[in-house]
Amino acid sequence: MEWVDPLVAVTGWSAEPVEFDWSGTERALGARLPADFKELRRRFAEWGAFSDHVLVLEAQGDTESVLANYESLRRSVRGNPDNGRIFEPFGILGANDESKGKGKGLVQWGYSFIEEEYYWLADTSQDPSTWPVVARVDPLEPFQRFGMTASEFVYRVLTEAEFSAFSVAATIETPYYRTF
Template sequence: MEWVERLAMVTGWEGGTREPDWSGTEEFLGTPLPDDFKELRRRFTPRGAFSDHLLILEANEESESLRGNHERLLKSVCANPENRRAFDPAGLLGTNEELPGTGLVQWGYSFIEEEYYWLADTTRDASTWPVMARVDPLEPFQRFDMSASEFVYRVLTEADFKPFGVAATIPSPYYRAL
């Protein structure tokens, strides 16, 4: 979990750890989540934001949880099929009729409407899922072949990680519990 360690070092975070129970979320999604993400969520507790910019979803089944968020997105797409276009071209996991077991799963977001997902594939090792991100819900997704924790690290530390990097405006990364 090299990137999680790097995040802890660069943010100076020394908060306690917690062992979230991901079993309900993984059962709901029909796939294990990336270990890297689960370690990130375990290390950075309680719930908080990186540099008052980026938040990662929780394990519990409340509104700010990965499962609760995915359920809301599924309901939105099922209630109005036009909403599917917001997740093109991959679709949302659980709605992709052409490639069942594949689709987007949101794991985080920013306070300025950036959205962070995995391109999940239940037939592949979750550690190989790429990050899909967009700066606005109306913009197309950009693909990053890296883990969620590496993505977070780069957002916080690389000013040229365009268009997501915040290091130019927030030069000293931190994690703040909410």
């Protein structure tokens, strides 16, 4: 959670935090979500985008929430195993086994308006604060692994021009958060 305060500061965001009930999402995943992500959503509770680029999935909702996205991806892969190829080498958490609470795989937490995808490489046997971020700039490109939290990833995308292919810092000088 050490990156949420700097993200609030750099974007100038000042809305009141909102508490969410994550129990349904965590039950479906068979694991707790990272505390850093919960704090990020608590502080940036309204649906919006960072610098009109990065969108972080909502805590609750029918389409743009972590749970709705997870269930949709899992159904897609279970319904047609060939769909799982685009998530190789990791796969979607729980898509290939029925044992909730045991497994490894991707859980999406965000995306960009230009098709970048942001996931955790979840491992239900590990503390979720240790889950790395895996991301790709295009659904047909390989994943890149980052040993950091979601909020650090977003912060670096917004502020560090040299932060891999994901950065928007060279084109957007002052990061912001805009609600829809």
